[in-house]
Amino acid sequence: MRTPRRKALNPAPLLLGLSLLLVATGCQPPPPDAAAVARAQADAEATLRQLDTDWLKTAAAKDIDGWVSFYAPDAAVLAPNEPIATDHTSIRRSVAGLLTLPSLFLTWHPTRVVISQAADMGYLYGGYTLTAKDEHGLPFTDNGKILEIWKKQSDGKWKCVADTWSSDLPVPTSPAPK
Numbered sequence: 001m002r003t004p005r006r007k008a009l010n011p012a013p014l015l016l017g018l019s020l021l022l023v024a025t026g027c028q029p030p031p032p033d034a035a036a037v038a039r040a041q042a043d044a045e046a047t048l049r050q051l052d053t054d055w056l057k058t059a060a061a062k063d064i065d066g067w068v069s070f071y072a073p074d075a076a077v078l079a080p081n082e083p084i085a086t087d088h089t090s091i092r093r094s095v096a097g098l099l100t101l102p103s104l105f106l107t108w109h110p111t112r113v114v115i116s117q118a119a120d121m122g123y124l125y126g127g128y129t130l131t132a133k134d135e136h137g138l139p140f141t142d143n144g145k146i147l148e149i150w151k152k153q154s155d156g157k158w159k160c161v162a163d164t165w166s167s168d169l170p171v172p173t174s175p176a177p178k
Contacts, residue, residue, distance in 0.1 A: 022060050032117075040119035047158055048113055048150055059106050062099045068092050072151060072159035080166050101132035103139070108146050108165075120152040128165055144168045 026068075051070065058066040068091055071077070077085040077094050085091040108128035115122040130142045149162040 025137065027175045037117060037119070041117075042160075044119040044122055044152070045113045045162075048115075048124060049110065050151070052108075052110055052124060052148070056108060059099065062104065064092060064096050064099055067095045068148045070160050071163070072161045075160060076162050077165035078162070101130075102137070104122055104130070104132045110146075110148075113119075121145065121150065123149045125137040142167050142169060160165065 019099075053066065055070050058070070068088070071091060073088075075086070075091065077091045077097070079085065079094045082094055082097075083090075085094045098104075104129065108126060110124040110126040112126070113122060113124040125145065125147045128142075128144050128146050132137060133139050144165055144167040146165045147163075148160050150158050151161045152158050
């Protein structure tokens, strides 16, 4: 009786598979250096805080075009009681409406700045105080909160891609019908 002959194993698929596995795992980028990430995030945070300070100075000067220059070309401004502004003209109109309020005094301060792991995006939030005169010439004060989202652009500069603020004042109510 003849014993069946065993077919020799072809080692090529096994070697190819092992080679691909080694290449795939060996070509992975090294994990990010925690200290380098922390430095990049700290640098980005300092940059955003400085930009926000510069932006506030621009607001104090009532410089509409200067204010608008902090926005990215694809920015969205979500001002209270207005439609979302997503183009240069509507953003400028929204900012002008704010900065031309009679006797305007505006200040804000970030209370927290958060930077992404890649240090290419960040956001900050905080509070604002605004005083001005209304349409009857009467002074008013508003306190509220701000949220700015920043993105590092391809040229390395940071620009605000989303900006919003809202009042802490209660919504006015109509008198009850008699």
